[in-house]
Amino acid sequence: MAFTLATWNINSVRLRSPIVQKLLQEEGPDVLCLQETKSPVDKIPLEDFAALGYGHMVARGQKGYNGVAILSRLPIEEVASEDFASLGHARHIAGRLENGTTVHNFYVPAGGDVPDREKNEKFGQKLDYLAEMRDWFTQNAPEKSILVGDLNIAPREDDVWDHKKLLKVVSHTPIEVEKLAEVQDSGNWVDVTRQDIPEGKLYSWWSYRARDWDAADKGRRLDHVWASKDISNAAHSSRVLRDARGWEKPSDHAPVFATFDL
């Protein structure tokens, strides 16, 4: 069975239900992982999505902030939901498809503005969150698993518009890149997006604050698709749907896709 998966930080699933529907109709991923739904689970407009064939969902939510959901046209069963760093935030959910594939959907803390845990509690929480992800995947070695989400870190030089200018900017600091690498190593995860697109600048997020996001193109690759080693050779056709950043009332993130022959 081949299935296509997409991950998208939607920045309010209720406000942006119209463009979620547009994505489902035009691109037809089998599984869509959303982050920053900013909604209690019972207020996610699932009926809008069910009408398009996406009647299955596992989700965690809270009022106003955070929130993760996996929409699927295939049956999916919840298998985990961890509160890493004990923040009391809805930032992780994992589901399993009937073919045995596990999908982890993460919204890693953004970390605030100052990359120093002494001066900025949020930065420390981000590093702690990553350390607990690492420890969890050390204890729970992933098999036949996919990890996606807004990891809020752009690890490579060509994942940002200017490596040198961003070295002290939260999302691209060396300590964050190191912590993310530890998570990746702990689960033997393969970066599927960069397996498929090994060369060149690649972004999934552009700030709302730019006058012209497209022309300035000051992007970062914050959204990721990883696969456990045992299924990494089944992955292909990765892409970022940059067009979606220019849709009506857009999210500041674009969806990232991958297809798996499993």
Place this chain on the structure above:
DNA sequence: ATGGTTGATAGTCAA
């Protein structure tokens, strides 16, 4: 060095 925009929600906080 600073401000730029957006969303949830009702004065700010978070991104």
